[in-house]
Amino acid sequence: MRVLAATLAILAFLVGFGTIAYYYIDHTAGTLVARTETLERSINIEDWKQAHTNFQKLHSLWDKTSPKWTVLIDHQELDNINVTMSRAKRFIEARDKTGIMTELAELKLLLKHIPEKEALNIKNIL
Numbered sequence: 651m652r653v654l655a656a657t658l659a660i661l662a663f664l665v666g667f668g669t670i671a672y673y674y675i676d677h678t679a680g681t682l683v684a685r686t687e688t689l690e691r692s693i694n695i696e697d698w699k700q701a702h703t704n705f706q707k708l709h710s711l712w713d714k715t716s717p718k719w720t721v722l723i724d725h726q727e728l729d730n731i732n733v734t735m736s737r738a739k740r741f742i743e744a745r746d747k748t749g750i751m752t753e754l755a756e757l758k759l760l761l762k763h764i765p766e767k768e769a770l771n772i773k774n775i776l
Contacts, residue, residue: 671722676765678715683761685711690754698745705742709735723764731760 685708692700712735716728734757741750 672765672768675719675722675768678719679761679765682708682711682715683758686754686758686761690751693742693747693750693754696747698742701742701750705739709739719764723768727760727764727767731757734760 685704689701689704689708692704712731716732719728734753738750738753738757741753
C-alpha cells in the first residue's frame, strides 16, 4: 500500500510540475513575442534609436528567461534563439530593415513553437 501511495504522490508531483512549467514557458514566450512585436513596430517606422532601445529590453528579458528555460526545454531550441538574437542585433546596428524583419519573424516563430512543443497533447506524446 505504501508503494502505491508513493507512486501516486510522485505521479502527482510530476504532473503538477509539468503543468506549472508549461504555463511558465507559455507566459514568458508570450511576453517575449510581445516585445518582439514592439520592436517590429519601431523598425517599420524606421525609428532606429527606439528600435535599439526596444532590442535592449528584449535582450534583457531574454537574459533573465533563458537560464530558467535551460532547465525546462531542449538546449538546441535555446541555441537557435541565441543565434537569431545575435544576428538581429547586428542587423539593427547596420540599420538593415529587411534583414532585421527576417530575423524577427524567425525569432517569433521559434518563441511560439516552444510552448506548442512542450504542451501535453496527443501529438506530442505519439
